[in-house]
Amino acid sequence: MSVRHTESPNPLHQLGAERLREHTARALTRARERSRTLTDAVDDEDLVRQHSRLMSPLVWDLAHIGSQEEIWLVRDVGGREPLRPDIDDLYDAFQHPRADRPTLPLLGPAEARAYVGEVRDKAFDVLGTARLTGSRLTETAFAFGMITQHEQQHDETMLATHQLRRGEPVLRAGPTPPRRAGPLPAEVRVPAGTFLMGTSVEPWALDNERPAHEVHVDAFAIDTLPVTCGDYLEFVESGGYAQSRWWSAAGWEYVRAHEIVAPRFWRREGERWWRRRFGVDEPVPPEEPVVHVSFHEAQAYASWAGKRLPTEPEWEKAARFDPVSGRSRRFPWGDEEPRADQANLGQRHLRPAPVGAYPDGASALGVHQLIGDVWEWTGSDFRGYPGFTAFPYREYSEVFFGPDHKVLRGGSFGTDIAAVRGTFRNWDYPIRRQIFAGFRCARSI
Numbered sequence: 001m002s003v004r005h006t007e008s009p010n011p012l013h014q015l016g017a018e019r020l021r022e023h024t025a026r027a028l029t030r031a032r033e034r035s036r037t038l039t040d041a042v043d044d045e046d047l048v049r050q051h052s053r054l055m056s057p058l059v060w061d062l063a064h065i066g067s068q069e070e071i072w073l074v075r076d077v078g079g080r081e082p083l084r085p086d087i088d089d090l091y092d093a094f095q096h097p098r099a100d101r102p103t104l105p106l107l108g109p110a111e112a113r114a115y116v117g118e119v120r121d122k123a124f125d126v127l128g129t130a131r132l133t134g135s136r137l138t139e140t141a142f143a144f145g146m147i148t149q150h151e152q153q154h155d156e157t158m159l160a161t162h163q164l165r166r167g168e169p170v171l172r173a174g175p176t177p178p179r180r181a182g183p184l185p186a187e188v189r190v191p192a193g194t195f196l197m198g199t200s201v202e203p204w205a206l207d208n209e210r211p212a213h214e215v216h217v218d219a220f221a222i223d224t225l226p227v228t229c230g231d232y233l234e235f236v237e238s239g240g241y242a243q244s245r246w247w248s249a250a251g252w253e254y255v256r257a258h259e260i261v262a263p264r265f266w267r268r269e270g271e272r273w274w275r276r277r278f279g280v281d282e283p284v285p286p287e288e289p290v291v292h293v294s295f296h297e298a299q300a301y302a303s304w305a306g307k308r309l310p311t312e313p314e315w316e317k318a319a320r321f322d323p324v325s326g327r328s329r330r331f332p333w334g335d336e337e338p339r340a341d342q343a344n345l346g347q348r349h350l351r352p353a354p355v356g357a358y359p360d361g362a363s364a365l366g367v368h369q370l371i372g373d374v375w376e377w378t379g380s381d382f383r384g385y386p387g388f389t390a391f392p393y394r395e396y397s398e399v400f401f402g403p404d405h406k407v408l409r410g411g412s413f414g415t416d417i418a419a420v421r422g423t424f425r426n427w428d429y430p431i432r433r434q435i436f437a438g439f440r441c442a443r444s445i
Helices: 017-040 044-048 058-077 098-103 109-129 139-164 229-237 249-257 295-304 312-320
Strands: 187-190 193-197 213-217 220-223 266-269 272-277 280-283 375-382 402-409 426-428 442-444
Touching: 017 058, 017 109, 017 139, 044 058, 044 109, 058 109, 058 139, 109 139, 187 312, 193 312, 213 312, 220 312, 229 295, 249 295, 295 375, 312 375, 312 402
Parallel strands: none
Antiparallel strands: 187 220, 193 213, 220 442, 266 272, 272 280, 375 402, 402 426
């Protein structure tokens, strides 16, 4: 008997208008509280400094968050008069590369804070009166959800900037992550077959996640857990960075040109490896997922281990597919929003948790820690799904399609619950190492 493939609906569809407004207001408020935490943690001199040419000054991110909120919520949805049309170009990410942003006439810290506060007041006014039906931008509060995710994505970018800054620690972590619950099999076998990939029903899903479509995946095995620092250290110690046979031509050229010998922020002292994490120097923790590795490094490790990186469809099938019902879940564990005992999200711990720490977050197929801890590189280029339509603007996804960007999945310890789900897609250049990225391996059967 064939199984009919479906996807789980989002509970937002069942909310009335007032409860939807309350939910949306809470999501926007949580994002803003996080933005304040990340910008209030440092002084004004730190806010305007560029800590790496790969990143913007923190004050640019803050004002950019406000500018996007003004454009989409205050002007487009609310139909209100512009507050600061004079800074639209200044905070257009496509007009000014990150390396050049410190030279721009940016709003200062006090002015930026006042601006984003004024924008938020007007956005809440719009939320209180807008009809949450009638157009794609307002249906189920999509535009508000898009702006919430945009702010949380920039919050994670600002968290990466904090990792790059020098000086004493300024961010506070919550309780220590849970420990490993017990031994697990090394890999999970996934039988061949079709499943429903992407979504057509998730109300705040972004254009590159749409539409839902059936995909056939050949039989494969995927690691039960992400690759750990201890696993990766074996590759380092075996001379993995000195042997071209494990690397693609582009990866080998990159690591040799930049004299890379280990994950970013690692250093060796005598016989021991250390890492720097948000201003703290500590021994490399063997049971945590490895983080701050590029696609090239992940691919080389997989080759050394006799495996490969999973494709994007393989990753999503392992995360979402329920073989009993044939349904694609919203999250690995089911359809409910993440709980603290299911995934490490929201910069709660400021580090990945040990592998095996979240047994309640396992997928129906038995794969662990697919959401949170570290973004996971896949072997797939970033491309649109069949039937893709850019919305609400091409520059969110479509301009990045092609072989230059690789897909990452699953979110990290620095990702908020509003900006991650089983269908969420991230992408970046294969050389990127400052992001909170790790990986797991797969193999064909």
